[in-house]
Amino acid sequence: MNLVTVSALKPLSKKITALAVACSMLGIILLANTAASAAEVTFSSKRDCDNNAMLHCGAMSIPELQQKYRADANIGKMFRHFGISSAQIDTMGTNAVSGKVTKTGDVTVNGNVVAAGAITGGRQSISGSTKVTSEGFTFYTRSPSVSFRSSSLDAFVVMKDGKFQYAVIASCGNAVKATPKPVEKPVEKPVEKPVEKPVEKPVQKPVEQPVVKAVVTPVTKPIETPKPTPQALPETGAGAVMGIAGTTSVLGAAAHHIITRRRG
Numbered sequence: 094m095n096l097v098t099v100s101a102l103k104p105l106s107k108k109i110t111a112l113a114v115a116c117s118m119l120g121i122i123l124l125a126n127t128a129a130s131a132a133e134v135t136f137s138s139k140r141d142c143d144n145n146a147m148l149h150c151g152a153m154s155i156p157e158l159q160q161k162y163r164a165d166a167n168i169g170k171m172f173r174h175f176g177i178s179s180a181q182i183d184t185m186g187t188n189a190v191s192g193k194v195t196k197t198g199d200v201t202v203n204g205n206v207v208a209a210g211a212i213t214g215g216r217q218s219i220s221g222s223t224k225v226t227s228e229g230f231t232f233y234t235r236s237p238s239v240s241f242r243s244s245s246l247d248a249f250v251v252m253k254d255g256k257f258q259y260a261v262i263a264s265c266g267n268a269v270k271a272t273p274k275p276v277e278k279p280v281e282k283p284v285e286k287p288v289e290k291p292v293e294k295p296v297q298k299p300v301e302q303p304v305v306k307a308v309v310t311p312v313t314k315p316i317e318t319p320k321p322t323p324q325a326l327p328e329t330g331a332g333a334v335m336g337i338a339g340t341t342s343v344l345g346a347a348a349h350h351i352i353t354r355r356r357g
Contacts, residue, residue: 134191136247141265145215145240147171147232148266155185155249158261168266170230171214175268177259185251192250192260196241200260200271202250208257208271211237215267 135154142150147168152158162168162182169179192202200208214234218224221239225232237246248269251258257273 133186134189134249136191136263138247138264145217145219146265146267147214147216151262151264151266153263155189158249158266159183159185161266167230170228171232172268174225174227174232175212175214175259175270177268181251181259185249188253188258189249189251192248193245194237194241194248194260194262194269195245196237196243198236198238198271200248200250200257200269201245202252206274207250207252208260208273211260211269211271213237213240213262213267213269215240215265 137153138151140150140153148158148161152161159182162172162179172178172182190202192200192207194200194211194213198209198211199206200211212234213236214225214232215222216232218233219235219240222233222235225234247263248260249263250260255276257271260269260271261267262269
């Protein structure tokens with residue numbers, strides 16, 4: 094029974110071993126990728142190995158900076174005074190870029206000013222410095238114009254969403270704080286509405302009506318029927334009777350004359 098059990102467990106043991114090896118390889122790959130991304134920002138600056146440097150001889154890469162930061166507890170005290178936490182140092186490999194801090198107090202990335210009014214710090218007092226004691230550790234802060242011997246120094250510049258967070262000077266490991274430049278949001282161009290051209294209505298030409306000549310109808314005057322002239326009625330009075338009698342006498346005399354002549 095025990096032999097069967099051991100035999101059955103052997104394939105499972107091999108699978109577990111293979112899985113463990115795979116996980117180990119994955120871990121190595123992830124660490125290698127992290128190291129590679131962190132090692133992207135490197136410098137070849139001249140190192141400051143004097144007693145003023147916060148990180149002795151500075152740091153030319155992010156892994157070197159992180160290692161020296163963890164090696165001295167006082168460095169964390171000074172960095173926290175500049176608003177830089179240990180968690181931020183741990184994530185520098187993902188958000189640090191190559192930049193510069195100028196003697197005039199600007200922080201630049203690719204030649205563009207991302208912050209101004211820089212303040213840095215060191216272990217020793219220099220004329221124009223301000224003494225600071227934080228968490229029991231004493232150091233000195235000043236503007237770059239007080240401590241810089243050159244016009245600018247290489248620095249790891251940490252940005253977030255295009256906005257400056259902090260910087261660390263490569264040659265000495267001194268922390269830098271500054272006033273970030275406002276992030277300029279791209280101006281959205283107003284959407285130009287297409288200009289609607291007025292629809293030109295077709296001009297209706299007036300329809301030429303044919304000229305209708307007026308037909309002149311001759312006016313026919315009605316023919317007036319002549320009214321009959323009223324005839325004078327014979328007078329029937331006494332005078333008329335006398336006239337008739339006279340006329341009769343004359344006519345009778347004439348007739349008698351004509352007849353008498355025919356007989357003769």
